[in-house]
Amino acid sequence: MLVLTRREGEGLLIGNDIRVTVLIILEKRVKLQLKDLENKVITCRLGVTTPIRGDITVTVVDIDQKQVKLGIEAPKDMKIDRDEVS
Numbered sequence: 791m792l793v794l795t796r797r798e799g800e801g802l803l804i805g806n807d808i809r810v811t812v813l814i815i816l817e818k819r820v821k822l823q824l825k826d827l828e829n830k831v832i833t834c835r836l837g838v839t840t841p842i843r844g845d846i847t848v849t850v851v852d853i854d855q856k857q858v859k860l861g862i863e864a865p866k867d868m869k870i871d872r873d874e875v876s
Contacts, residue, residue, distance in 0.1 A: 791861040792870055793851055801873045804846060804864055811873075812858060820850050820858050839863075 794802055801811035807826050814821040818836045823829070826843065834840045839849040849861035862870055
């Protein structure tokens with residue numbers, strides 16, 4: 791599992807076509823925007839693994855007041871980058 795820290799408005803790119811952006815950080819959950827073939831908003835709870843697509847999942851590992859640690863599980867050959875790197 792790759793763990794990345796993100797703030798509201800920051801995101802990451804999984805592979806070439808899945809963009810995950812942190813919309814709102816709440817006390818025990820986070821709202822994420824997923825952009826791939828669809829554009830949807832999901833709510834992820836602290837400690838719960840949420841499937842994104844196929845064998846790709848996201849887990850909210852920790853929530854601080856202004857940032858969230860997201861654990862991403864994806865195939866080893868799939869690139870995962872922070873928005874500012876991609």
